Amino acid sequence: MLSAFGAPYRYVQGQGAIAQLGEFASTLEVRRPLIIIDEAIQHLLLSQVMQGLGHLADQAACAVFSGECTRAEVARLSELAAQAKADLIVGVGGGKTIDTAKGVRIQCKQPIFIVPTIASNDSPTSRLVVLYTPEHAVDEVLRMPTNPDLVLVDTEILVKAPERFFISGVGDALSKKFEAAQCIGSGKSNFYNAQATLLAQAISGLCYDTVREHAEGALDAVRSRQVNDDFERTVEATILLSGLAFENAGLSIAHSLTRGLSAIPELASALHGEQVAFGLLVQLLLEGKSSSFMEDLLSFYGRMGLPRTLAELGLQGDPVPAAQLIAKTTWERAPYIKAFTFPLSQDRLAAAILEAHQSNS
Secondary structure (H helix, E strand, C coil), X not given: CCECXXXXXXXXXXXXXXXXXXXXXXXXXCCCEEEEEEHHHXXXXXXXXXXXXXHHHHHCEEEEECCCCCHHHHXXXXXXXXXXXXXXXXXXXXXXXXXXXHHHHHHHCCCEEEEECCCCCCHHHCCXXXXXXXXXXXXXXXXXXXXXXXXXXXXXXXXXXXXHHHHHHXXXXXXXXXXXXXXXXXXXXXXXXXXXXXXXXXXXXXXXXXXXXXXXXXXHHHHHCCCCHHHHHHHHHXXXXXXXXXXXXXXXXHHHHHHHHCCCHHHHCCCHHHHHHHHHHHHHHHHXXXXXXXXXXXXXXXXXXXXXXXXXXXXXXXXXXXXXXXXHHHHHHCCCXXXXXXXXCHHXXXXXXXXXXXXXX
C-alpha cells in the first residue's frame, strides 16, 4: 500500500487573523463569496467577516445555517450558492456549520475558506463532512475532493466562546495518539486510503503531549477571556494537529463509539468531543492500559471537566441496555471499529462501555 499525507492549503492562526480574509481571497481571483454562518453568532461576527473580506464584501451573499448538518440543509444552501453564483464558500461557525459549508463545497465545486468560531473539534482542517439525521444521529460521512483552501483561526474570537466547547475540543484531540496507534498497528488505511506516514505518527503523539501540557493553562485563558500562550498552543493542537492526525493516521474505537452514542437521544445532544472523550476511556480499557495510566488520565479528565461516565454524558436511565445498544449500533455502523489490534466483539465492546461507566461512577 502507498503512503499518503494531506492537509489544508493554508492554515493561519492568531489574534485578529480574520482581518486577513480578503488578502487570501485575492490569491484565488474570486468575486462573489457566499458566507455560511451560524445564526447564534451572526450578529456578533458577520460585520468582522465582511470587513475582513474588504472590497469582496460588496458582492458577498450571506446564508444562515439552520442548526443541524443534514442532507436537506446542504441541498438548501447549495441552491442558494447557485442562485448567488458564488465562486467561494466561506464557512463561519462551529463544527456543524463548517461541515454544512463543506457539503455545499462538494455540491458547488468551488473553493472553501473555513473560519471556526469555537475550538470544539478538529473538523476545520479536514475533507470530511459528517451528516446527521434531523434527530441528531450520525447519518453518513462525505468527503471533499481536497482539504480546505484556507483555515483561518482567530484566537481572539475563540477565547470568548463558551467554555464547554473548548473542553470538548480537548476531548476530541486526546484520542488521536491512541487511535492512530491502533489503526496503524492493525494495518488499516488512513482517510486517504493509504498508509500513515512517519509525519502523521509524529503529529499524533505531539497532539496528545501538547494538550496534556497546555490545556489546563488554556482553560484559565478561556475563563478570563484573554489569550495566552497555553491557549494558542492548545488551539493549534485541537484544530490543526488533531485534524491532521485523524485524517492521516486513522481512527479506531474512540471515534467509532460516536455512532452508538448518538443513537441514544439523551446522549445525541452531547458534543462530539465529549462523546470521543468517553469513547477513549472505553478504548483504553479494551487495550488493557495500566491502572496508574488510567488514574492519571482520569485525574486530568476531572480537572478539565471531561465526561467519565454515561451519566456525565447525559444518560438518565439504566446503563446496561444503553451499553448494549451503543455497542450494537457501533458494531453495525462504524466503519473503523475493526481498526484495533486486540480481540474484539460486540459483547466485549458492550462490557467495556459498562465497565468504563461503572468504574468511574
